[in-house]
Amino acid sequence: MSKSEELNRLKTKCIECRACELGKTRKNIVFSDGSADAKILLIGEAPGADEDASGIPFVGRAGKLLTKLIEDCGFSRKDDFYICNTVKCRPPENRVPTDEEKKLCENFLLEQIKTVNPKVIVLCGATSAKSFLGSKIKISQIRGKWYKLFNNIDTTVIFHPSYLLRNHSEEHGSPRWLTKQDLLKIKEFI
Numbered sequence: 570m571s572k573s574e575e576l577n578r579l580k581t582k583c584i585e586c587r588a589c590e591l592g593k594t595r596k597n598i599v600f601s602d603g604s605a606d607a608k609i610l611l612i613g614e615a616p617g618a619d620e621d622a623s624g625i626p627f628v629g630r631a632g633k634l635l636t637k638l639i640e641d642c643g644f645s646r647k648d649d650f651y652i653c654n655t656v657k658c659r660p661p662e663n664r665v666p667t668d669e670e671k672k673l674c675e676n677f678l679l680e681q682i683k684t685v686n687p688k689v690i691v692l693c694g695a696t697s698a699k700s701f702l703g704s705k706i707k708i709s710q711i712r713g714k715w716y717k718l719f720n721n722i723d724t725t726v727i728f729h730p731s732y733l734l735r736n737h738s739e740e741h742g743s744p745r746w747l748t749k750q751d752l753l754k755i756k757e758f759i
């Protein structure tokens with residue numbers, strides 16, 4: 570079975586999932602975007618309203634900014650990235666997903682990582698980073714750092730684009746500038 574076929578099979582299971590309360594209020598599951606053959610797998614927090622309506626991760630305002638930053642750094646969102654979230658259903662009012670919701674959804678994410686088998690994992694934002702690096706982390710202290718996760722996969726942390734939407738400056742040292750440096754650094758690992 571190809572990676573795409575494997576992931577489609579997993580997506581079908583996800584559509585049937587009602588393991589937590591989020592399954593009751595979602596419009597669509599938001600499984601992934603990008604390429605099953607990508608070298609970079611990005612994990613965000615959770616779908617918002619635009620993602621819930623479309624079934625595609627990172628398509629709202631934050632997603633558009635993420636796409637722009639990716640493209641500004643010379644990557645293709647469609648070909649170079651496989652994009653997903655810690656949970657596949659939108660939490661009501663965009664609240665942060667609970668530990669229990671993340672745990673109940675974790676198998677889908679772990680299967681996605683195993684199947685795509687990326688060279689690099691990008692943890693996008695505090696919720697995603699905390700899921701893998703521990704609840705005590707401070708995003709401002711660990712963004713741009715590199716870790717090894719799972720079977721030795723190079724993993725880094727970037728600011729969430731929602732945070733960057735509130736910080737417009739592109740000046741040297743600004744959060745947007747730092748995020749571009751973090752994305753450019755990925756090229757050394759793929």
Ligand code: URA
Binds near residue numbers: 614615616654
């Ligand atoms: N924020 C996220 O973390 N993920 C999305 O898919 C959209 C917004």
